Amino acid sequence: MFEHKLTRRAVLASTAGMSLASMLQADEMVTPSGETIVTYNPETADFPFEVQRSEAEWRAHLGDDDDAYEVLRRAKTEQPKTTDLWKEAHAGGYECRGCGLKVYDGAWFEPLDKGWVFFHHAEAHAVMFATDGPVPQYGQGPNNAPRFGLTEIHCRRCGSHLGHHLRLSGMQLHCINGTSLSLA
Numbered sequence: 305m306f307e308h309k310l311t312r313r314a315v316l317a318s319t320a321g322m323s324l325a326s327m328l329q330a331d332e333m334v335t336p337s338g339e340t341i342v343t344y345n346p347e348t349a350d351f352p353f354e355v356q357r358s359e360a361e362w363r364a365h366l367g368d369d370d371d372a373y374e375v376l377r378r379a380k381t382e383q384p385k386t387t388d389l390w391k392e393a394h395a396g397g398y399e400c401r402g403c404g405l406k407v408y409d410g411a412w413f414e415p416l417d418k419g420w421v422f423f424h425h426a427e428a429h430a431v432m433f434a435t436d437g438p439v440p441q442y443g444q445g446p447n448n449a450p451r452f453g454l455t456e457i458h459c460r461r462c463g464s465h466l467g468h469h470l471r472l473s474g475m476q477l478h479c480i481n482g483t484s485l486s487l488a
Contacts, residue, residue, distance in 0.1 A: 346377050388482070390421045396410060408430075466484045
């Protein structure tokens with residue numbers, strides 16, 4: 305296990321990412337109790353990302369992998385243990401599958417037997433945050449959405465959905481879909 309220090313620079317970088325996310329086009333979800341949660345969907349975003357593609361171009365880029373398209377472009381969450389990336393750290397790091405931007409380093413990998421890839425933090429200026437509603441794969445449903453809204457993590461270059469920021473096992477972690485990553 306690695307020791308990680310929270311620095312002023314890391315907080316400022318995270319704040320900048322959160323501010324950027326607040327400028328993105330968002331979708332609204334209304335819970336059965338009538339509460340509204342604003343969520344971000346990369347497929348419908350109108351933010352001028354560096355990498356932009358049509359739906360057909362995204363599907364061709366992802367090799368017509370429907371699961372990858374659903375995760376990266378429609379902000380879905382993969383089922384646990386869908387890819388082998390969750391099992392161990394990989395030297396050299398991890399890139400966004402949507403655009404190749406290096407988003408995580410293998411040194412920040414946290415081994416947890418949950419079925420997703422966990423990191424303590426991302427590369428500087430590589431990700432941004434948005435609000436998400438309940439995630440069924442985490443045992444959440446629309447009835448507990450107001451209590452369990454999550455913070456989504458997106459690639460800052462192409463807007464693709466990577467995963468969520470969670471408190472787990474006493475740590476603040478990036479819980480990332482293996483489908484969203486490729487090895488650097």
